[in-house]
Each structure stands twice: as structure tokens, then as C-alpha cells.
Amino acid sequence: MDSKSKDQVHTSYSSHEAHIKNLLNEKDQIFFQLKNQDCAGYRIATESLKVLDPFLDSRNSWLTVGDNNGLEANFLAMKEQNVVASDISDALLAEAKAEGLISEYSKQNVEKFTYEDNSFDYVTCKESFHHFPRPYVGLYEMIRVCRKAVILVAEPIDILSKISVLVLIKNLLDAIDPLLINKIWKNRFSFETVGNYVYKISEREVEKIAMGMGLPYLAFKGHNLTLEYWNISGILDVPFNKRAYKKAKRQWFLRNLISAIGLLPYNQLCCVVFKEKPSESVIEKLKSAGYKTIQLPHNPYLKQE
Secondary structure, three states: OHHHHHHHHHHHHHHHHHHHHHHHHHHHHHHHHHHOOHHHHHHHHHHHHHHHHOOOOOEEEEEOOOOOOOOOHHHHHHHOEEEEEEEOOOOHHHHHOOOOOOOOEEEEEOOOOOOOOOEEEEEEEEOOOOOOOOHHHHHHHHHHHHHEEEEEEEEEOOHHOOOHHHHHHHHHHHHHOOHHHHOOOOOOOOEEOOOOOOOOOOHHHHHHHHHHOOEEEEEEEEEEOOOHHHHHHHHOOOOOOOOHHHHHHHHHHHHHHHHHOOOOOEEEEEEEEEEEOOOHHHHHHHHHHOOOOEEEOOOOOOOOO
């Protein structure tokens, strides 16, 4: 990697670290949901974490990546899991531990974990993968330090992988001007204020990564739950408002129904990359929870160990 690329990667991580440290000025608001778990914001924030349910019947060790204020670690700990929360900055995580919201944390850069191989049963990353300047470097590291699986939660989907008509239009327009598709595909190049390009994921890309590494099994589940979407109702950081919450849930149900029947793709994806083949009971739980499961073929030109 040349010096310019290194500078860009370093700047991205420095920007995210500084952003988290700046959030200390708003720590009362940042920790509101964790301290007031009857508010709609907490219920919604943890709704997407229900995709982890198939893995929670037994006690396992977990590393949460990009955990910001420790919400994921807190959720898993309440499910009687052993959890270490991590992020590029430990400023908020230190506060979360001081408040008794998490028990263990570590400052970690996902591109170069300080952990040994197979240090945790599961590594999970919620709404953070798309922030990484080199996301698949991070994915390889997460796979390295897990024993069973890496679980990416609530990551934005690359719609080009889901809407074939858009692919056709792009191919036609590319013959005229490769940037002409931007008039239709408005968020082709999208960035967030903290400084990251929004890396959108696809099932096919994850499948290719797994096949290249000789991994055995994948699972995918689409969903539409985002805090930004729910915040339209103005119910995230206030005491529980049953009426507003029910209205927002009806809107969410309708959006999920439209995606389920194929009229619109889901806007987020949960990807489970297994390092070892899951048990039949886990596979059945995944299927019952609405996951699509894929057993990957073994490379016939390599001996199985």
C-alpha cells in the first residue's frame, strides 16, 4: 500500500477515534438508552440484535467490534454471555464500565487485533463494518480471532446486487458515460459526517471471501431496521410512548412485508461467516429465525485437514 493510501486509512481511523472522544461531551444522551431500557430507543436499538438469538442458548465468549457505548456488550451480557466490548477508542467504553453497564472492554483496531487466533467463540460487529476504510482487512481479522463465527449485523446492502434492472440500466449508461448512472443511483458514492465512505455489502462478496478461505458455511438475513428510520417518529430518547411506538412498528412491519414479497430489497443485511460448520440444532434455529443458510463446497484440489 502506497503512502497516500496509508495516510487515508490512518486519517479515517483517527477521525473515528476523535469522534468517539468528542461524544463524551454528550455522554448523558449517549447512555440514555442503556440507563433507561424501557424507552423506545433501547427497544429499537436492540431489535436488530435479535438476529443473534440462534447463538444464545448456551454460554459463549464474544467480542463486540465498533461497540461505541457498549450497547451490544450490555445486551449480550444480559443474555448470560461472556463479552468483551471493543472499539477504535475506549473513551465511551471506559465510561460504560464505570457506570456498571459493561464488565470488560478493550481498545482495538479491527485491522490488527492484539488477540491470539481463536480467542473468542463469536465476534460480532453491528453497524460498524461499513465504516472501515479497508473492510475486508477487518473481516479477515475478525475471522482470525473467532472460533465459531463472525456475525455482521445491520449492514447496508449494495442494491446493485439486488435490483437486476438497475444493473441493466447501468450497463447501458456506462457505454455513454460511467458516471451517468449517478443521476439515478443517488447514493452510489456516499459518505458519513465522521469521515467514512459507506461500504455497502452483498451476499455474493461475502460468499467469495468465504470460498477463498475454504470456510464451510454462511447464513444471511435481510432486515430493514435502522435508528434513522425509526427516529422519524421522534421516539428514540424519550420515556416509552406506547402509541408512537406502535405506529412506528406498523410502518416497519409494512416495509418488511414489501421486502419479503420481493417488491423492494431489504436495506440491511446480517451476515454470518462460520469458521466451523454449525451444529444441526444451530442450523435449524437459523432457519426458524428466517435466515438463508448455505453450505459451501470444499475445494476438490485441496486435501481436507
